Amino acid sequence: MSNCNIRVELDREDRVYRVGDHVKCLVHVDVDQAVSCDGLLARVSWYTHGRGNGDSGGNREHILFKGEWQAGSHVYPCEFDLDSGPLSYHGHNINIDWQVEARADIPWAIDPKDSAEFILERGQDCPQLYAEKVQLDRNTLSNMKSFWLFLTIPLIFSGVGAYKVASNWRINDIFDMLFWIALVAVVLTVSFFVVRNSLAQRKLGKVTVSVDPKALNPGELTEVSVSFSPRVMIALNGIMAQLVAKEVAISGSGTNRKTHTHTFHREEFPLIGKIRLEQGRQARYQTKVMVPKNAHHTFIADDNRIQWQVELTIDVDDWPDWRSSHPLLVKI
Amino acid sequence: MTSQLNRLAYAALNLRFNPFGELSREQRVLLAVVDIGDLPQRLCQPRVAIQFLADHGYGKSTHLLALHAQFSQYTYTQVHTNVKPHFTAQEIQFVDSIENLSRLQRARLYRLSPRIAFTTHRDLSQELTTAGYSVYTRTLNQQSVDRVQAIFNRRIAHARRFHDEPVPTVTAATVSRLIERFDGNIRAMEYELYEMFQDLKAVADV
Numbered sequence: 448m449s450n451c452n453i454r455v456e457l458d459r460e461d462r463v464y465r466v467g468d469h470v471k472c473l474v475h476v477d478v479d480q481a482v483s484c485d486g487l488l489a490r491v492s493w494y495t496h497g498r499g500n501g502d503s504g505g506n507r508e509h510i511l512f513k514g515e516w517q518a519g520s521h522v523y524p525c526e527f528d529l530d531s532g533p534l535s536y537h538g539h540n541i542n543i544d545w546q547v548e549a550r551a552d553i554p555w556a557i558d559p560k561d562s563a564e565f566i567l568e569r570g571q572d573c574p575q576l577y578a579e580k581v582q583l584d585r586n587t588l589s590n591m592k593s594f595w596l597f598l599t600i601p602l603i604f605s606g607v608g609a610y611k612v613a614s615n616w617r618i619n620d621i622f623d624m625l626f627w628i629a630l631v632a633v634v635l636t637v638s639f640f641v642v643r644n645s646l647a648q649r650k651l652g653k654v655t656v657s658v659d660p661k662a663l664n665p666g667e668l669t670e671v672s673v674s675f676s677p678r679v680m681i682a683l684n685g686i687m688a689q690l691v692a693k694e695v696a697i698s699g700s701g702t703n704r705k706t707h708t709h710t711f712h713r714e715e716f717p718l719i720g721k722i723r724l725e726q727g728r729q730a731r732y733q734t735k736v737m738v739p740k741n742a743h744h745t746f747i748a749d750d751n752r753i754q755w756q757v758e759l760t761i762d763v764d765d766w767p768d769w770r771s772s773h774p775l776l777v778k779i
Numbered sequence: 780m781t782s783q784l785n786r787l788a789y790a791a792l793n794l795r796f797n798p799f800g801e802l803s804r805e806q807r808v809l810l811a812v813v814d815i816g817d818l819p820q821r822l823c824q825p826r827v828a829i830q831f832l833a834d835h836g837y838g839k840s841t842h843l844l845a846l847h848a849q850f851s852q853y854t855y856t857q858v859h860t861n862v863k864p865h866f867t868a869q870e871i872q873f874v875d876s877i878e879n880l881s882r883l884q885r886a887r888l889y890r891l892s893p894r895i896a897f898t899t900h901r902d903l904s905q906e907l908t909t910a911g912y913s914v915y916t917r918t919l920n921q922q923s924v925d926r927v928q929a930i931f932n933r934r935i936a937h938a939r940r941f942h943d944e945p946v947p948t949v950t951a952a953t954v955s956r957l958i959e960r961f962d963g964n965i966r967a968m969e970y971e972l973y974e975m976f977q978d979l980k981a982v983a984d985v
Binding site for chain 2: 460461462463498499500539544564565566698703
């Protein structure tokens, strides 16, 4: 059995590239005796690692050789354009890296392979956005799922409770009682979150929020404005916008499926402090929210997401708060 | 470590990734530290069922994957809750989380499968015997310090960047403490170690 070793060497010693650069590499192949190769493939791709299941993409590949290798060393140069993201990212739950991978298809043997990872940074001019439309659509979908989840859980528990009462059910022991106390607490808590905004709007009136633009570059500003006409005279403790960035990674599948969330940026932008508002008088407040210059762009893959959002809170004195969340698309 | 590479992930630890993050199925097979003993031979006998029985996080799937690696020509099916998988008749079935199938679905599966290996939280010996199988049960609830330490350090070795430079190691004392704290649940121990490795700034014993 012949021995075949592969090594990938990148042209930059620090392995740092920018969008718009080319990554040049040499694929070294050492064989100790003549061997047939059905294809020496070089591929560039991004991949994630960390808490979540691995995602990958951006594959581009070249076939560098096909045929018979004689014993000795062989070197194959190749080059890939780095014209789009995602950019490299090293966070808590999620890491995004790029690599050049080389693999030789040797008949009747385990395919030898090697890879060299590299860093991809923001370039001077990044012409391509990273899947802009998909990202906004997915965020919207995610919000819809949360809404239906919150609505369904209390309905199920209420249904079970109603059935038990209707069937003359009796509390038999302390464990039954503790279970039902916990159940009622859960139902009340979830129900509160479902109806919280409705309760707040009984005093605030219909609340309209605008975030514009929703897609922006790092270092740019978005304007957040909120308007409403109070139905009664009310006191507010303040209105606050928060810029929040989260890593959301999903690991496992089926019953082992688990979502890991890590908030890595939270910044407050007040719209107004304590204030009393007259009934029926139109109230409109606004602020500018800046995405940090070094912010990593929005990233959405199957099991790994880096998402930015503006969270708005109207803190009503002695009454449930009004809250809403608005996804942002941070461009490359 | 080559100082020019210090911007790569986990470069200060001489690792390519956090060893206690989520692994792919292929990596789990590659890194499995399991003793399947004579189970491959047993699985070659007629009308035999092998069940790996334990709670979450004790290595049932890893054992089943290691066994499946010996019979990779047969399908490995992961059963999720509320998803009805389609089984076709084949000589050996490998089924992960069989308890997610209803009793009726399992009965149908038994009719299609002369031999079967699966993971479960519940002991299904009785219904398997009724279905005509000889049943071998491997209960996974004991974790020795040596074995768990081998599992963890194998994962670290797999994540190693340069072979001639040191990497962090998980000590027997830490493993012992983790086994006691998490009652032998390897997945829970790995979650804890993930955080410990995220906090590491340089190569050290953990």
